[in-house]
Amino acid sequence: MRKGEETRAKILDAAEISVLAKGFGATSIDELIAETGITKSGFFYHFRDKNELAKALLERYVENDERIYDEIFSRARELADDPLQAFLLGLKLLSELLSDLPNGHPGCLVAVICSHERAFDRDIQEINRQAALMWRRRFGAMFRDIMQVYRPREPLDVDQLADMVSTVIEGGIILSKALKEPKNLPAQLLVFRTFIRLLFQPAAS
Amino acid sequence: MRKGEETRAKILDAAEISVLAKGFGATSIDELIAETGITKSGFFYHFRDKNELAKALLERYVENDERIYDEIFSRARELADDPLQAFLLGLKLLSELLSDLPNGHPGCLVAVICSHERAFDRDIQEINRQAALMWRRRFGAMFRDIMQVYRPREPLDVDQLADMVSTVIEGGIILSKALKEPKNLPAQLLVFRTFIRLLFQPAAS
DNA sequence: GCGAAAACTGTACCGACGGTAGGGAAACGG
DNA sequence: CCGTTTCCCTACCGTCGGTACAGTTTTCGC
Structure with missing residues (x-):
């Protein structure tokens, strides 16, 4: 057993x-x-077959992924009282964590599955979708918290803003691999961090 | 022949x-x-073998990709004199073009190759790397033009900013597929466009 | 310590696939 | 009309995913 x-x-x-x-x-x-x-x-x-291996693999991967995000952003939340500062700190912590991986991010299984799409059954595609939706909910909640305190300089949809976090991570992983520059992903995250700071920065300089 | x-x-x-x-x-x-x-x-x-098929496929894909970017951004450049306005217009045109694809973006071969990495030889990986570097040069040149006219509100590395374009596109493709929301990619591009506008917007409101 | 369930092993087999080898034959261009 | 390009045909090989199924060891609860 x-x-x-x-x-x-x-x-x-x-x-x-x-x-x-x-x-x-x-x-x-x-x-x-x-x-x-x-x-x-x-x-x-x-x-039972290779498809079930893929399913188990993806499930485990997503769980682990969630755990890492939980850890990082709850720690950031402990260190900073302000929701914006906490989020910015979380991005920094995440960037540092990714920067410390000697060979760069090994790759995201969700992205691998997406590249193979029709090779897998609906079960797997649904797990993938749920994973992306979880990211949206997670970061969306953070942005909603931020927006209760700060007014964005430009009106942006919260969900689209939340998706942008995943977009930058997934895109950063791919670009890092294509360029063979592992530091690219953490760097992109910091660029995104600057954008968020800009977005919620008070109008007066 | x-x-x-x-x-x-x-x-x-x-x-x-x-x-x-x-x-x-x-x-x-x-x-x-x-x-x-x-x-x-x-x-x-x-x-000769499957690997050569992959190589030919990737080469053709990258060429076509470059052609599309050439068309869109040269048209944007014709319509707007200002480099910033031209770039923002280019992003908008690109977003619209992607939005018009009925089933969403079919996927990026560069990303597919990245997900398969070690399954291909160095030739292919090098083509992939060169493609990403071309994107960097293309968008880097645009940002350099912009910076000759506008001062960014936050100091950012031009290459990293240029890579951000590719990052958002690649990440957007993946997220669109994972979520099964084809409109996600064009939407993400527009969010990025807002960030760029914010970055180069004069401090005074 | 025992019995039953869980966790394997061994062997033999199947069809699909990537790939090789080599002998052709139609189509076309000069 | 000759040669090159472009393709067809047949036969074959090793690998891989997967099946079938009988047998054996390990583990755990009682």
Whole structure:
């Protein structure tokens, strides 16, 4: 029972690394069982097929992602009383965390799934959608808090502003990879941070 | 000679649609030859292997991409004398163009390659990198023009600002797909446009 | 410590796919 | 009409995802 989850986790660990590096199609089951020291039958005991592996992988990834955001922004909230300052601090903390990853961000599974779209069933696409909606809700709540204190210099839709956070992160991951400049993602986050500061900065200079 | 290029183009057309929809791994050669009415030998006459197909696909995609940007921003430049106004207009035109696509942006091949990274050889990764660098140069030049006339309200690195354009586009494509909201990408572009307007807006209101 | 369930192993097999090899044949251009 | 380009045909190989199923070990609750 607990042993089973351990093996399952080992498979998922190996799969995540490989999928983020090579894509889902190029990640073979044979390769995963070789790395985890399990047999093919053992693999299919845990996952009915490759699609279920993808599903489990994505679910785990999204959970972990949420946990990291929870940690960072709750810590930022503790350190700053003002909602705007807390958000700006959160972005900074996130940028620093990403900057400390030696090889840059390994890649976002949500984006990988998007690039493969029709290769997966609706279950997976729905998990993906829910993940993006969670981001929207999370950052949307923060912007609503900010707007109770500060008036934006330009009227902007809260949801679109919240989506912009995810957009910059996802886009930053891709650009970092394409350019082979791991520092690009944290840098982009800081540029976005400047935009937010500008947006809520009082009109008088 | 011309017949050959025609067939080649037909293969690339089918491949591009399929790759953007399902990813590269899930796009089978058998499927491509069925759609183009060619035989397997015929396919391998045009492309030594799947990797060369990817390379040709990416090269064609990047060229087309550049052409579209050229058109939009040169038209914007004709309509507006001021570099800032021209850029803002260009973003608006781009947003409208993306908004008119009935099923949303089909996906960016550069991003797909990034998600598959290690599955491709260095040639392809280099083409990808050069494409991202071209974007940086293109938008960097625009921002430099703008900065000769306007002083940004916050000091920002020109390259990072230029990368932000690509970041928003790539991130917007992913978010649009994840959320299944095709209008998300053009909306994000307009949010970014607001940020740029804010950045270069004179301090006095 | 025992029995049942959980967690595997082993073997044999299947179809689809990427790719190779090589011998052609139609189409076209000069 | 000759040669190159462009493609077809057949046969084959290894890998991969997946199935089937019987057998074995490990683990855990009682």
